[in-house]
Amino acid sequence: MGALTVDELVGRDEWEAVNQEHGRPFVVYKFAATLDGRIAAEDGTSQWITSAESRAEVHLLRAGCHATVVGSGTQQTDNPNLAVRGNDDPRLDLSIVSNPERQPWRVVIDSDAATPADANVCNDAAPTLIVVADDSDASHLEGVVDVLRVKRADRGLDLDAALQGLYARDIKAIFLEGGPTLAGSFIAQGLVDRVVNYVAPALLGSGKSGLDGAGIHSMSEILRLELVDVSRSGPDVRLVARPVR
Known part of the structure; x- marks a missing residue:
């Protein structure tokens, strides 16, 4: 884990301030990329960019938060399970979860309720919440997973409403x-x-970048980050940062 504990990596000491000020969960955004910023190859394949050490560490960080969140595109492309695994990694101590008997929530932001009822994220390995638009047909998910309905936005769903819905379920960090x-x-x-x-010492040259449509169109709009930590994770480098606001 390098010099920082799981709690330090996920910023646990900052959760309460965000919870109280904004009435929403603290948001930890994780992504793995090559040195040239690619998270997938041109043909769409992405397994595995980073090392086994980094992938195992991600389970620790998932367990350190109350929910793991993905979009419908990730669900459809990768069909991930998203549950925290511990039996294949001796470093993973599930006692870091506030309730060791309960896995963190698995959450899919899915405007049109496209997640099938037999998706991996809908199994019984962990509780699941699918966030859908209030006008979508999610009848196939009834009785399978929890469903949260929120209004649509200009792009996707109303994320503020989605986060408030998570916070109402006592999810303090995602x-x-x-x-x-x-x-x-x-x-x-x-x-x-x-x-x-997580940055892997590798190059792809083309393919999917780590961020799309972030509303940044010029250098004057750039989102600067303050580095909290830089450490090795196996052959990879792990950077932890917070936005400068």
Whole structure:
């Protein structure tokens, strides 16, 4: 884990201030990329950019938050499970979860309720919440997972309303894992409180970038980050930063 504990990496000492000031969960945005900033190759493949050490560490960080959040694109492309695994990594101590008997929530931001009922995220490995538009047909998910309905926005869903819905479920911090469009929406609306970036010593040259549609169009709009920590994770580098606001 380098010099920082899990609590320090996910900024636990900053949660309460964000919770109280904004009435929403603290948002930790994590992504893994190559040195040239690619999170997937041109053909869409992305497994695995970073090392086994980094992937195992991500489970620690998931367990350190109350929910892991992805977008519908990530769900459809990768069909991830998103549950915290511990039996294959001796470093993973689930006692860091506030209630060791309960996995962190798995949350999919899915405007049109496109997540199928047999998706991996809908299994019984952890509780799941699908956030859908209030006018979408989510009947196939009834009785399978929890569903939260929020209004649509100009782009996707009303993220403020979604976060308030999570906070009402006592979710104090979320681990945002993508994809780039959802992350871009969070960045554009000033909803990211911490960034954890794993950088692999590799190059792809083309392919998907880590962020899309973040509302930044010129150098005058650039979002500067303050580095909190830089450490090794196996052969990779892990950077932890917070937005300068």
